[in-house]
Amino acid sequence: MTRTSITIGNFTVEPGQRGLGYLHAGMLAGRTEVRIPVQVLHGAADGPNLCLESTLHGWEPMGAEIIRRAMLQVDPARLRGTVYCLPIANPFSIEFGGTVESSGQRVNPADLLDMNRVWPGKLENAWLTEQMAHVMWQEVLSRCQYLVDYHDGTGACDELPVAFPHALPADAHSSVQATLADGVGGADTGRVEITPEYIASMNEQIRAMAIAFGSSVIWWRDGPVNPAMISGQCLIQGIVPLVVEAGGGGIIDETIDQGVVCTLNILKHLGMIEGQPELPPRQLMVKNYVVYRSRTGGFYLQEPGVKLGLEVTTGQLLGRVIDPVTSEVQEECRSPVNGIIISRRIRMPLNPGGYIAHIADSDSVIWQRG
Numbered sequence: 266m267t268r269t270s271i272t273i274g275n276f277t278v279e280p281g282q283r284g285l286g287y288l289h290a291g292m293l294a295g296r297t298e299v300r301i302p303v304q305v306l307h308g309a310a311d312g313p314n315l316c317l318e319s320t321l322h323g324w325e326p327m328g329a330e331i332i333r334r335a336m337l338q339v340d341p342a343r344l345r346g347t348v349y350c351l352p353i354a355n356p357f358s359i360e361f362g363g364t365v366e367s368s369g370q371r372v373n374p375a376d377l378l379d380m381n382r383v384w385p386g387k388l389e390n391a392w393l394t395e396q397m398a399h400v401m402w403q404e405v406l407s408r409c410q411y412l413v414d415y416h417d418g419t420g421a422c423d424e425l426p427v428a429f430p431h432a433l434p435a436d437a438h439s440s441v442q443a444t445l446a447d448g449v450g451g452a453d454t455g456r457v458e459i460t461p462e463y464i465a466s467m468n469e470q471i472r473a474m475a476i477a478f479g480s481s482v483i484w485w486r487d488g489p490v491n492p493a494m495i496s497g498q499c500l501i502q503g504i505v506p507l508v509v510e511a512g513g514g515g516i517i518d519e520t521i522d523q524g525v526v527c528t529l530n531i532l533k534h535l536g537m538i539e540g541q542p543e544l545p546p547r548q549l550m551v552k553n554y555v556v557y558r559s560r561t562g563g564f565y566l567q568e569p570g571v572k573l574g575l576e577v578t579t580g581q582l583l584g585r586v587i588d589p590v591t592s593e594v595q596e597e598c599r600s601p602v603n604g605i606i607i608s609r610r611i612r613m614p615l616n617p618g619g620y621i622a623h624i625a626d627s628d629s630v631i632w633q634r635g
């Protein structure tokens with residue numbers, strides 16, 4: 266079959282070409298256009314349709330940089346299938362972070378909604394965030410068989426690449442129905458029938474994709490599905506989703522290069538580009554992953570040597586929260602588990618509830634390689 270051109274948003278892409286443009290998603294009060302940037306690499310040969318989406322949360326923009334760098338390494342003339350990139354899915358949330366020096370905020374400042382709680386979006390009687398999600402769902406996600414959803418450690422933390430696959434639980438159909446009541450998004454109950462065969466096939470594909478991503482740690486989750494999250498909506502719509510995190514603090518470090526390798530691994534795994542995924546010497550899949558947050562505020566001073574990838578033991582001191590004036594120690598932050606530091610705080614000022622670390626619990630390993 267000959268490949269045909271794709272028209273999306275305000276542009277058309279021929280097979281073997283790269284296209285850049287925007288999805289139109291409405292007009293603001295002062296008639297500023299709401300537009301969402303899109304990059305499409307339309308392969309010359311047949312293959313899957315993959316969506317790479319980042320920055321649903323504006324304080325987590327590093328996925329956009331990983332996608333940008335990875336896609337510069339892909340030649341559409343040699344690509345099988347099509348890659349749809351939504352690197353800045355929630356533009357206002359990165360543009361308006363409170364001050365000129367902040368790194369964005371979690372919600373859309375236009376209506377204060379979390380764009381990862383409104384899928385598949387709505388057009389009528391809908392908030393702006395829901396309308397934006399609707400446009401992305403109709404124009405991009407509905408064309409795809411696979412999704413990678415990028416998050417990062419926020420402005421406060423650095424983070425190794427890590428895959429957070431969310432699989433379907435055995436009782437998926439009833440648990441999906443139970444989570445549709447928060448008043449935004451989630452109106453579509455899915456285009457596939459969730460049978461035991463569907464659950465098994467979907468979970469196997471998610472697991473394979475998570476391993477191929479090539480992060481040293483994979484956090485396997487199979488709790489109830491929230492269909493208002495983009496990954497949850499994909500799960501009930503027949504699109505294989507993978508949630509990942511990589512990088513943070515708004516800084517360029519080695520985690521960005523690692524994230525690029527992981528992204529290209531997904532394209533290799535799906536047969537879209539040549540080569541085998543580049544995997545680290547050792548990979549662990551864990552059931553328990555601690556997102557450790559502070560109880561109190563102050564200045565956070567990390568213990569020397571607490572680096573990404575460090576193996577820690579239960580009770581090991583990671584850092585202290587001190588009173589910035591009196592030097593009094595307000596909180597000793599100790600690892601609650603034996604594990605591996607996947608993300609750690611790099612920002613000193615800290616409010617209660619601030620991220621201290623992500624720690625993969627090495628006593629909860631359910632699969633490993635190497």
Ligand SMILES: [Zn+2]
Nearest residue numbers: 322325416417
């Ligand atoms: Zn996020």
